[in-house]
Each structure stands twice: as C-alpha cells, then as structure tokens.
Amino acid sequence: MFSNMFGNIEKKTGVKMEEVLKLAKSLRNADFQDEKTVREVIKKVGALANKPVSKQKEDMLVKTIINGKVPKDFSSLEKMLKKKKK
Numbered sequence: 001m002f003s004n005m006f007g008n009i010e011k012k013t014g015v016k017m018e019e020v021l022k023l024a025k026s027l028r029n030a031d032f033q034d035e036k037t038v039r040e041v042i043k044k045v046g047a048l049a050n051k052p053v054s055k056q057k058e059d060m061l062v063k064t065i066i067n068g069k070v071p072k073d074f075s076s077l078e079k080m081l082k083k084k085k086k
Contacts, residue, residue, distance in 0.1 A: 019048055038062050 010017055023044060031037050042061050046053040053061070064070060 013049065015048055015050075023048060032065055035062055035066060038065050 009015075009020075026044075027041060030041060032041075039058065039062055042053055042058050
C-alpha cells in the first residue's frame, strides 16, 4: 500500500521518496525558532522540489515559521493557501 502511495507521489512531484524521508529525518531535531535553520530548511526543500524560492517568499516563510503560524493540520493548511491565492 505505502509503496504504491509513494510511487504516486514520486510520479506527481518528481521527487524520490528516499530523498523526502532523508530530509524528514534530518529535520527531526531542527530548531524552527532559529532563523538560520529555517532558511536552510527552506532552501533544502526548494532544491529537493526543484522549485526556486524568491528572497521575498523565503522571508515570508521564515517569519511565518518562526512566529509559529504554521498550520497544524491539512485542513488549516488548505484554508491558509486559499487565502493567499485571493
């Protein structure tokens, strides 16, 4: 079941699950109140997804994460993303 789900994610994103799991493991003890750490994570995720992150977007993400305004569940994330698109 999981291999099929991971395969679908890999097809849609072009990102190998092995890389995602490696990143997740490296973040296990990360200090998300530390600006330098948060910036490094944002750069790693952008590179992994092969998506450039502008300085403006990086600054916004850092501020959001450091201030603890990151959604705790998928539903909250979905609502947040819909607000940003308007």
